[in-house]
Amino acid sequence: MRYVLNRLIFFVVSVWAAVTINFILPRMMPGDPAQAMFAKFSNNLTPQAMHALELQFGFSNQPLIVQYFTYLKGLVTGNWGLSFTYYPTPTTTVIGQSLPWTLGLVGITTLISVFAGTGLGILIAWRRGKALDTTLPIASLFVQAAPYMWTGLILLYVFGFKFGWFPIAHGYADDTPPSFTLAFFLSALKHGILPAITIFLGSFSGWLIGMRNNMILTLGEDYVVFAEAKGVKPMRLVMMYAARNAILPQITSFAIAIGNVVSGSILTEVVYSYPGIGAQLNAAVLQQDYPLIQGAFLVIALAVLLANLIVDLLYSRLDPRVRTGGAAV
Incomplete structure (x- = not known):
């Protein structure tokens, strides 16, 4: 119970720190975001109109502490400001429309990559020295060494442009608007195959090699050797002991991976013009869309912190030594 309470307190403090940093950083940047936004209108707007727009977008000359508490109130009430790029759409609406695409694409692909890499890592570690063990890690590592953007462009050119098997951009066909229909589902699935393959190829090797190395070390432990000498069945020895x-350690890495699902694979989404939050964040940076940048970074930070909290609690259940500070149980 004490361990859980400590983790919850750490989570709350981390959330407060992330929220505070997210508030401070844009205000430390050189220049005035309001002026950057309205510079192109400066010759056409009166000072009164400029001031009205600044108020609408939430820019204020109040003391910093007052702005901070106003910012916190906006976070709690869901008022995260208006997006510059999609004015007058609220930032929360833009994020809400983009997040499901990233969760669907990156989330499902990450889960497939984790389970496939971990399962094959167990297999090749148990049968180490065989053909699969000597070829698969090297081949997967070679593919992962290639940058996301390069892999995406190759797949896009070969299977999208050259052969025409898959769409080359967007998340669904223009003639199939978003809806809960089979036609839209199939269209979204077809558009997501190439981005999913790109993400899978870029992450699979890490899970495979990580699990293989962990398994080889564990298989050499005394308790595993003793269990094998006692005649424990191979399948039980591999799964229950090793x-x-x-x-x-894979679970710890999984926490980071799940947290990164929300940020999306930015380069992959940019290459495929996929409507996820990663592409939106890239566009927001290019357009100097400060409210959208703040909102996206906040969602990413909260996702990473929440994922780490869940995994910390799960880890304590799987390994009681964590709850007891490493003491034997």
Whole structure:
């Protein structure tokens, strides 16, 4: 119970720190975001109209502490400001429309990559030295070494442009508007195959090699050797004795991966013009859309912190030594 309470307190403090940093950083940047936004209108707007727009977008000359509490109130009430790029659409609406695309694409692909890499890592570690063990890690590592953007462009050119098997841009066909229909689902699925393959190829090797190395170390532990000498069945030995302990470091990595799902694979989404939050964040930076940048970074930070909290609690259940500070149980 004490461990859980400590993790919850740490989570709350981390959320407060992330929110505060998200408030401070844009205000430390050189220049005035209001002027950057309205510079192109400066010759056509009166000072009164400029001031009215600044108020609408939330720019204020009040003391910093007053702005901070106004910012906190806006976060709680869902008033995250208006997007410059999609004015007058609220930032929360833009994020809400983009987030499901990233969760669907990156989330599902990450889960597939984790389970496939971890499962194959267990297999090749148990059968180490065989053909699969000597070829698969090297091949997957070679593919992962290629930058996301390069892999995406190659797949896009070969399978999208050259052969025409898959769409080359967007998340769904123009003639199939978003709806809960089979036609839209199939269109979104077809548009997501190439981006999903790109993300899978870029992350699979890490899970495969990480689990393989953990398994090899665990298989050499005394308790595993003793269990094997006692005649424990191979499948039980691998899954219940070795894999159960070797998978613990993978869970920590999984927390980071799940947190990064929200940020999306920015380069992949940009290459495929996929309507996820990663592409929106890239566009917001290019357009100097400060409210959207703040909102996207806040969602990403909260997702990472929440994922780490869940995994910390799960880790304490899988390994009781965590709750006891490393003491034997």
